[in-house]
Amino acid sequence: MVEASQGATILIHEATFEDGMAGEAIAKNHSTTKEAIEVGNSAAAYRVILTHFSQRYPKVPVLDEISMHKTCIAFDLMTINLADLHVLPKVIPYLKLLFRTEMLIDNSDDHVVEADL
Numbered sequence: 001m002v003e004a005s006q007g008a009t010i011l012i013h014e015a016t017f018e019d020g021m022a023g024e025a026i027a028k029n030h031s032t033t034k035e036a037i038e039v040g041n042s043a044a045a046y047r048v049i050l051t052h053f054s055q056r057y058p059k060v061p062v063l064d065e066i067s068m069h070k071t072c073i074a075f076d077l078m079t080i081n082l083a084d085l086h087v088l089p090k091v092i093p094y095l096k097l098l099f100r101t102e103m104l105i106d107n108s109d110d111h112v113v114e115a116d117l
Contacts, residue, residue, distance in 0.1 A: 005039070007044055007045070008043060008046070009082075009085070010047050011039065012051060012074070013051070014051055015033040015051070015061060018061070047070055049072050049080075050071060068092055072091060
């Protein structure tokens with residue numbers, strides 16, 4: 001995958017599982033968020049767009065500060081104007097604010113659960 005996407009302007013990569021679920025991702029032939037971002041970094045892609053998230057997890061995956069500079073997330077029916085690629089990573093903090101009421105942290109077992117709206 002890294003070789004095929006070397007120097008890509010956009011790498012669209014599935015990120016079905018959270019980072020702590022690498023074993024399950026391997027078993028089901030999927031990737032974690034971290035793995036998808038690492039492919040984009042290794043390929044020197046300008047932007048990495050993450051997609052195909054499991055419904056078990058928050059609408060906005062957890063990204064570290066370094067990853068947020070070149071990564072964005074996709075939604076159903078999303079379109080992107082190539083002229084706007086430079087601003088895509090800046091949208092993530094606003095998406096987190098937008099979806100904050102749909103997510104609660106269950107501190108008893110550190111799982112993210114959806115709130116009843």
